[in-house]
Amino acid sequence: MSATEQAPPARPESDVSSTVGLVGLAGLVAWVAFARWFPDIAEALGWAVPRDTLGGRNSALFGLLAAALPMAAWSILVDKVHLRPSTGLDWSLVRTRRPDRSVTWIKLAGLWATWAIIAGLYCLCRWYWDGQYLFSMQVLGYSAIPLVALSIPYVFWIDRALVNPRDQAWHFGALLLMRPGWDMDEVAKHWRAWIIKAFFTAFMISIIPFAFRTIVTADFAEIAARPERIALTIIEAMFMIDVMIGTVGYIVTMRPLDAHIRSGNPFLGGWIAAFICYPPLVWGILGGGKAINYEHNTAGWLHWLAGHDTLIALWGALLVFLTGIYAWATFAFGLRFSNLTYRGVLTNGPYRFTRHPAYVSKNLFWWCAVLPFLVTTGSPVDAIRNCFFLAVVNGIYFWRAKTEEAHLLAEDRKYRDYHAWMAQNGLLTAPLTRLWNRVRPRSALAGQPAE
Template identity: 35%
Template structure:
């Protein structure tokens, strides 16, 4: 649906951010239809919502929650205004899109809050608690408000970033010739662009729709500073700082330059990169509306996750080795060793991300069961079993 809508809207004479919103809206409609009509996620017990209203309308609590919601939005807007990063022209498409959607959010928010409030098992959530702070009433337990703040900070950080990436990737797709040259180099380049476009489109939709009614709400958020740091260092603006130290393309010698004289090997190597990037995007798509960094929004055990706990990280990091070919001594052996060490450092960052995510998710018994399953039946467990069997036969 995303690619079809992007193709249909290619020549639509509107501002880029509006065309991006249209692609996102059509893609979201398809994803919601699948979740609501096929998987019927609205009836999952994890929504903690009753199928029918279990209490009458409480105007006072509705007003409290509405104030709490707009207090949250106001705090996020204040952060955008205060932090110099968001004054950068890079974020202008997101600002334009947010202002365009603001009237709709104003109209829709009371109806959504009313719908949820009448069905919640426990209606005294963080939105109901927030306005009490204005009257000087501090909660005995701050954990709910702290979790609320962490969840919204994740959303506030990633949503503008992913929207701008999607907007820019769509603009690049629309500016490219509609007809593709059928040589491997052009096919490779177009497929890579499409894969990463799909990845960020899915991310925008998922970060926007953290909604309890479709069971995509945030159950918990990474509680440690270290967990946040090791994740955010991979994204703008922090990646710019990290990039000064972890540079693994020191000889500017990519796989295309190395393998250009060998057409068959060039095609095979490029196909391997495409396969890895496809697995990376497939991993994002498997989450659907529940994709997110730093949060627990439901345990995913299907797709590539039935074989590996972190298929996206594994595929992404392997693709970097094939793309950068740091082991080719194009600028001398010392540079090759330095490049390999630097890429190993980048891999280490993702290993640490994986470990912090596992620690966070392990609070959920469903994830612990999943870990145990992968330890017994995952790809690496099966490979180790085959190796042990082969070694036993050789030893006989």
């Protein structure tokens, strides 16, 4: 939308209902409560089982199901997302068209080859075979054979309703089998989507057990004794919600749920900015005494507020608020959360106030939790360095945000309308847009997209 066009009078309707994320959150919370109070439940029901909390890794995986199943059920039964044209499905074709099974087998060949290549990459990359990633490799390894087996009836079934059965997986399969008709652009789109899915799914699964166990095994009596413990535990709970709902989003990319990856970000800058923030690049670039470290000789908010319980409670509440926004920005996506992808347009929840609530809240949290300008050495040089490097990290997230916007602006008119509406009406976006338009050169405004 150009600067001369008018923004839509109302905020565009979201492709994700505001309820689907809430029912997923309710399912997750219910499972956490069951896992936490399992000893009492087992005793009350007389079950002959060990009376321990269910804080283990398998229980964490069940937590994913507890979140995913209610969201899937709501999406199908209430939102009826399977009937949307955006799925690429036309269920009337099941009755009127005889599917071409040669297309299906070529697609399966492309899909299985993709999984085999990803498995090979996991084997080659050493960081996947150490520390927290070992759990991911175990889960994915045990899932391999069931996924291959289940993919046959699933693809045979879905091909009966696909308007265009020759999708991206088919193009890759046709390339491998040297069949005519494949398109390299479609192959590139196929691999962008699968690299994103493979990279982030492994990372998210790797951190599930810690996030889940921390909340399930927490000692609430001890936590309630101190305001900082209350704040830190709530923050951990918000982190758990973000991780587990986000993991569901990476796994459940299915057309009948309208949660498929429609496209991966085509901009190299977007990939670089995103991957910098995750292992293995984050280990060498951000923090830990590496290239960009904003925590050198810092002690954090609890150190500087020690002995002032009222201030600790108030500052802890601020950090809880920021983390709550961050978690809300994830579960508002329902089944569609993931980095670097276009899976529809989200305009409700915290996205009513800013286009990037997760990035805003996360970066503000770091400033408030680390307090990089306060250092234990008293050195102004350390304080300046810390503030500079945290500003660099903020800049990386700004870079991520802009590449994500560029991707979505190119894909969907609804996002262009949302982008323009937010520039005039967003609680945070509108004043920042007005400020930016004042400070940038007038020549840059002509013909440029509205902020």
